[in-house]
Amino acid sequence: MKIAISYPPIVNADGQKAMVSQNRNVQFFKKPTYLLPVVHGQAATWLRDMGFEILWDDGNAQLKLFDTWMEDLVRQQPDVVVFESTTPVMKFYWDVVNQLKKQLPGCIVIMTGYHSMRKPEETLENSDTDIVLRSNHVDFTLAKLIPFIAESNGWRDNCPIEGLMIRRGDKDYYDTGDFKQIEPLDLSPDVDRDLVQWKNYAFENGNFLQTPGTYATSVIRDCMFGKCSFCRYNGPDLTFSMRSVTKSLDEYQRLVEDYKVREIFDDSGVWYRGMEARQFAQGILDRGLHRKDCYFGFNTRFGYMEEDTIALLAKANFRFVLIGLEACDQETLDKLSKGYAVEDVIPNLKMYTKYGLFPHLTIMVGYYWQTREQLQKTVDMVKRIMFQGLARTLQVTLCTPLDFTPYHQECLDQGVLQAKDYNDFDMSRLIVDTPIPHDAYYEAIREMYGIAFHPRFISRQLAFLTRPGTTNWKFLFTYGGRAIRRVRQHVFNLTKHQGAATS
């Protein structure tokens, strides 16, 4: 059997491309970031190891046009095509599935992703999709499902594998029950870098300070915290699973020594903390990987890392640390169930920067309750942080309810969701009612991104990057150049509706 793991190129009216991989919120960019879909990469590797023929078909990262991508896929005649989708591109995907099924009616189409897993009937009703995965453990589920399909003619009627909704007939769907929330992640293989053509993802990624970089096979599936109300990794249907430190270290060693990568980022919702974080850093040091000109990075939360751990991580050559700073007023943080205090932010950032790590802040604005005062608190605190050099970079997004997260559900329940069309969930504009005009949020975004061009910030960055005895200066032109380009793209995207918006 031939299995295609497929990502069709998605291009909007402005000629911008979107990436849906890695459960990202879809954002369209002229110069997109190509994110390696880690879990789907593990699925591909696992199925290949089981003897199935795999077509790694990422039309975005392979720089294909849509028509070329479709022609190539049809020519390949796959038996199964696996897609990954999310709210703002659901309609696009339904159309793609229907086009594909017209040309390959015998091909089995499997839809994955957090939107369809929570509304599986919707995808079966709106497209010719055959199976919707209700599980986000795509690798584990496909490793059971594909061999079953290969061996069983009656798979639509008697599939015993949980976490699926299968089309039996026109309006006849078979729900195989809830999926197993926790999987022993060590059983899922490391991503085969050659199979997924890793170099396609090694350069255009804002999370890499130096290139070629790559994403590690994630150490945590979902999130060990899992309570933030706007996040996909939250819900009664989810918990978290963790990979062993040793297995992960083995992969890092291979990536550094065999693939010569110069940056490894772990895109787990939240990376290790406490004992595991320290064991991991110590393992990097023990294996001498910190001396191989490779940086390491991860996502974390405020309140998760102690100073001793941060010091050890810095020694092990960790640099890029991505932290969500969703708001700077306690009421909003509490409503989002963030689990930390505003007062924790500065001390945490001071610890990271004290040891030379590069905190990257991801900020959100536009919650349906966010007042002008709350918004201003965020702008003021972000400015203070950046001017004091307590974070190196930032990204601001509009909070967009997606994929039936608790925040999305709350917006529906409160009647504040303006958008009726899934296409409008692309984070390019606010789609909820707010207490102040939308333009105020767009202006706040412009103001926060404007920090990057402020002489005070630039001089602070220069001072940091040219410190004697460090090698950070070499990022000045490469990373700095990329950062400025990205800031411009973000400002364009997030403020193009300014003036047209009300509240």
Add this chain to the structure above:
Amino acid sequence: MLLKVLEIRNLSPSAYVLRLDRNGIEFKPGQCANLGLKGSGVNREYSIYSDCGTPWLEFLIKEIPGGLVSKSLRQVAPGQMIEFHGPYGAFVLTHDSSVSIRYTFIGTGTGIAPFHSFALSYPGLQYRLIHGIRDSSEQYDYSDFPRERITSCVSRETGHDFHGRVTHFLSDQDCPAEDRYYLCGNQKMIHEVYDLLRQKGVSGSNIMMEAFF
């Protein structure tokens, strides 16, 4: 939010119960909260251990070797304030006293905490509790449970209800498919028990899980 520490009750060399002034906080049994030392900037999640009808909140905490939060919380004095965020989480019972549902709670170590809260908060709850521990020092507050409802599976000592791990105990047990199963504790136990229950014919829809880090 800051809450006042009322008491620290040591249960074993490695475990203790932290009691905080509840300050009007509402919660559902089974939920958790983040706790941390005031001003430390670091916190951790702990399941609520107490009855939802008491004027305090309790947390059953295991002191982790090398762990900052679990160690420092044990050293706070009554009257001191600590950071509290929450409560949150969906590991709760869909409890309706008019419907007769039988529950099986399976936990390891301090994974007994949410079940303690369930048992005390819902009088008349039809449940059995299977608790996996290494030795009797982890038999936390067993007197709060009717003796006939609890089975202690002790792996490193004999002379208790069962000598061995919860999976060994469960393998010989009747596990009715219509019962609800709640698993809480370390991930390895949860993997194994889930698979065992499925082999015994329990639907995944009737198995709820809360993994501890």
